[in-house]
Amino acid sequence: MLLRVLRHIAEKALNFSRDGRGSVTVDFVISIPILVGVLVITSEYGRVLQMRTTLDNAVSDATRYLTRVQPDEATGQFTVTSRAFADELIRNRLNSDFIDIDIPMAPLDVGGVQVVEVAARVGVETRALSILNLVTPADATLDDGTKVREIEGIVISAAERFPHQGR
Numbered sequence: 001m002l003l004r005v006l007r008h009i010a011e012k013a014l015n016f017s018r019d020g021r022g023s024v025t026v027d028f029v030i031s032i033p034i035l036v037g038v039l040v041i042t043s044e045y046g047r048v049l050q051m052r053t054t055l056d057n058a059v060s061d062a063t064r065y066l067t068r069v070q071p072d073e074a075t076g077q078f079t080v081t082s083r084a085f086a087d088e089l090i091r092n093r094l095n096s097d098f099i100d101i102d103i104p105m106a107p108l109d110v111g112g113v114q115v116v117e118v119a120a121r122v123g124v125e126t127r128a129l130s131i132l133n134l135v136t137p138a139d140a141t142l143d144d145g146t147k148v149r150e151i152e153g154i155v156i157s158a159a160e161r162f163p164h165q166g167r
Contacts, residue, residue, distance in 0.1 A: 047124070063116055063160040094122050096122050115161050
C-alpha cells in the first residue's frame with residue numbers, strides 16, 4: 001500500500017514538472033519589474049540629456065548676446081540690464097529651481113583679447129535616481145567652491161567663451 005502511494009506521488013510530481021501551462025506567467029512575473037526599471041531609467045536619462053542640451057544652448061546664446069553688448073564707457077562693465085537679459089536667456093529655458101549662473105561684470109582680458117565667459121549649473125531632479133540614493137548632500141560644493149543645495153538628482157554644468165566684439 002505504501003509503495004502504491006509513493007508511486008502515485010512520484011507520477012503526480014513527474015506530471016507536474018512536465019506541465020508547462022504556468023511557465024509563461026512565471027516568466028512574465030519575473031521579467032516585468034526588470035523591464036519597468038529599464039524603461040524608467042532610460043526615460044530619466046533622456047530627460048537629463050535633454051536638460052544638458054538645453055543648458056548648453058542657453059549658455060551659448062547668453063554668451064553670444066554679451067559678446068555684442070558694448071560695456072559702459074565710464075566703468076567698463078556690462079550694464080545691469082544687459083546682465084539681467086543674459087540671465088533671463090538662460091533661466092527662461094530651464095525648468096528647474098536649482099540654477100546657478102555666473103555672468104561676468106565685464107569682458108575678461110585673456111592674452112590681450114577681450115573675451116566673455118558665461119557659466120551655469122543646473123540641478124536636474126530625477127525621481128528614479130533618488131530611489132537609488134544618488135543624492136547630492138546639502139554641504140556639497142562644486143569645483144569652484146559654489147555650494148549646492150540638496151537635490152535628488154544630478155547637477156550638470158555648461159560654460160562658453162567667445163571673443164568680445166563690443167558693437
